[in-house]
Amino acid sequence: TESPSGGRSGALSPRPPVTGDVKKIDVNPPKGTRDFPPEDMRLRNWLFNNFKEVSRLYGFEEVDFPVLESEALFTRKAGEEIKDQLYCFEDRGNRRVALRPELTPSLARLVIQKGKSVSLPLKWFTVGQCWRYERMTRGRRREHYQWNMDIIGVPGVMAEAELISSIVTFFKRIGITESDVGFKVSSRKVLQEVLKSYSIPENMFGKVCVIIDKIEKIPVDEIKKELKVVGLSQEAVQDLLQVLSVKSLTELEERLGGSGEAIADLKQLFSLAEKFGYSKWLQFDASVVRGLAYYTGVVFEGFDREGKLRAICGGGRYDHLFSTFGAEDIPACGFGFGDAVIVELLREKGLLPELGQQIDNLVCALDEELQGYAATAANMLREKGQSVDLVLESKPLKWVFKRAARTNAERLILVGKSEWQRGMVGVKVLSTGEQYEVKLDDLN
Numbered sequence: 056t057e058s059p060s061g062g063r064s065g066a067l068s069p070r071p072p073v074t075g076d077v078k079k080i081d082v083n084p085p086k087g088t089r090d091f092p093p094e095d096m097r098l099r100n101w102l103f104n105n106f107k108e109v110s111r112l113y114g115f116e117e118v119d120f121p122v123l124e125s126e127a128l129f130t131r132k133a134g135e136e137i138k139d140q141l142y143c144f145e146d147r148g149n150r151r152v153a154l155r156p157e158l159t160p161s162l163a164r165l166v167i168q169k170g171k172s173v174s175l176p177l178k179w180f181t182v183g184q185c186w187r188y189e190r191m192t193r194g195r196r197r198e199h200y201q202w203n204m205d206i207i208g209v210p211g212v213m214a215e216a217e218l219i220s221s222i223v224t225f226f227k228r229i230g231i232t233e234s235d236v237g238f239k240v241s242s243r244k245v246l247q248e249v250l251k252s253y254s255i256p257e258n259m260f261g262k263v264c265v266i267i268d269k270i271e272k273i274p275v276d277e278i279k280k281e282l283k284v285v286g287l288s289q290e291a292v293q294d295l296l297q298v299l300s301v302k303s304l305t306e307l308e309e310r311l312g313g314s315g316e317a318i319a320d321l322k323q324l325f326s327l328a329e330k331f332g333y334s335k336w337l338q339f340d341a342s343v344v345r346g347l348a349y350y351t352g353v354v355f356e357g358f359d360r361e362g363k364l365r366a367i368c369g370g371g372r373y374d375h376l377f378s379t380f381g382a383e384d385i386p387a388c389g390f391g392f393g394d395a396v397i398v399e400l401l402r403e404k405g406l407l408p409e410l411g412q413q414i415d416n417l418v419c420a421l422d423e424e425l426q427g428y429a430a431t432a433a434n435m436l437r438e439k440g441q442s443v444d445l446v447l448e449s450k451p452l453k454w455v456f457k458r459a460a461r462t463n464a465e466r467l468i469l470v471g472k473s474e475w476q477r478g479m480v481g482v483k484v485l486s487t488g489e490q491y492e493v494k495l496d497d498l499n
């Protein structure tokens with residue numbers, strides 16, 4: 056280690072005196088962001104390991120992308136909140152860049168980059184941090200981690216059914232049942248079929264959906280006003296709002312007629328849900344449109360049945376995202392699952408796991424001059440795959456026992472002079488109090 060003066064280790068040069076004029080830094084993380092101290096990191100790893108295990112079960116491959124992307128990936132002109140809150144800036148090369156607010160555009164970028172070198176369908180997943188710059192007036196977070204699963208190259212709703220199945224599998228793994236959570240399912244093709252008779256320009260469709268997604272967040276008169284601003288007639292607005300209140304697929308079929316794609320897709324999805332065994336988790340809800348402009352078909356969101364929390368996860372089909380990046384369109388669907396609401400739900404349900412530290416061995420030399428032998432013992436155990444918390448300086452036994460308790464160490468390995476001379480070490484099994492000596496070579 057380098058001493059403060061930059062010399063090699065040995066006697067450290069005297070530390071500069073801590074004088075009153077050194078301003079104490081703000082030790083909190085930037086507004087809207089989180090630290091993950093060990094106990095929080097254990098919970099995060101538990102959650103992410105479940106994300107990744109489910110992804111593996113479903114045959115998905117892990118991918119990753121830079122958290123910093125070209126701003127151009129996210130500058131859709133559809134009035135989305137995600138665009139209004141873009142964490143963007145100009146870098147030292149005068150490039151417009153942004154901290155990614157979502158993962159799907161990066162995924163699409165990588166698929167396009169790979170081009171013909173990858174064979175479809177692609178089943179890719181990632182867990183990544185996403186950012187938004189929101190005026191902290193609302194005290195909301197500016198970052199969260201999202202689990203994303205995407206299926207690229209499958210046009211049929213079997214892909215959406217598979218994605219929803221993977222989320223159900225995840226929920227079951229962590230103890231969440233269909234009595235805790237459900238999925239509201241619809242299709243943007245419902246809106247498309249209503250609007251087709253009003254000759255709404257194709258490029259307005261995303262905007263209309265983004266406005267309608269706010270239906271439970273702002274007064275309906277504001278929704279109507281915004282829809283008129285984008286060019287919808289009074290009649291079109293009425294028709295749209297009326298179809299959003301449709302309560303069943305049967306009623307929807309009566310409203311739209313039985314020949315449209317929306318009904319066909321949704322009927323097939325609910326039939327596949329039976330076969331996957333998760334029908335009880337799904338309900339048709341015509342008001343679900345989701346807030347991302349690029350969805351084009353089935354959309355879904357996971358919600359807590361007590362209605363206390365924001366959406367747990369959400370996703371849908373986005374068959375035209377690739378062409379917005381100048382590439383050939385590829386049918387695609389995916390979802391995002393944030394790391395915050397699910398933890399709130401688990402806390403509500405008393406399902407947060409107990410995750411203490413776990414150490415196999417606490418190894419301690421009983422005398423200063425035995426430190427090296429303690430290191431030898433630690434190394435032998437580590438080579439056998441045993442975790443070791445090696446006491447690195449001379450400490451009273453009382454301290455050692457307290458540390459063993461705090462770290463949930465299974466065993467205490469005591470390196471004493473007389474034992475060592477006989478090639479032995481002392482072992483204390485902390486759960487039973489059993490105490491014995493063992494030859495070093497037999498330590499495992």
Ligand SMILES: OCc1cccc(Br)n1
Nearest residue numbers: 185186187196197198199
């Ligand atoms: O789900 C919207 C979102 C995007 C980025 C960061 C956070 Br916190 N929330």
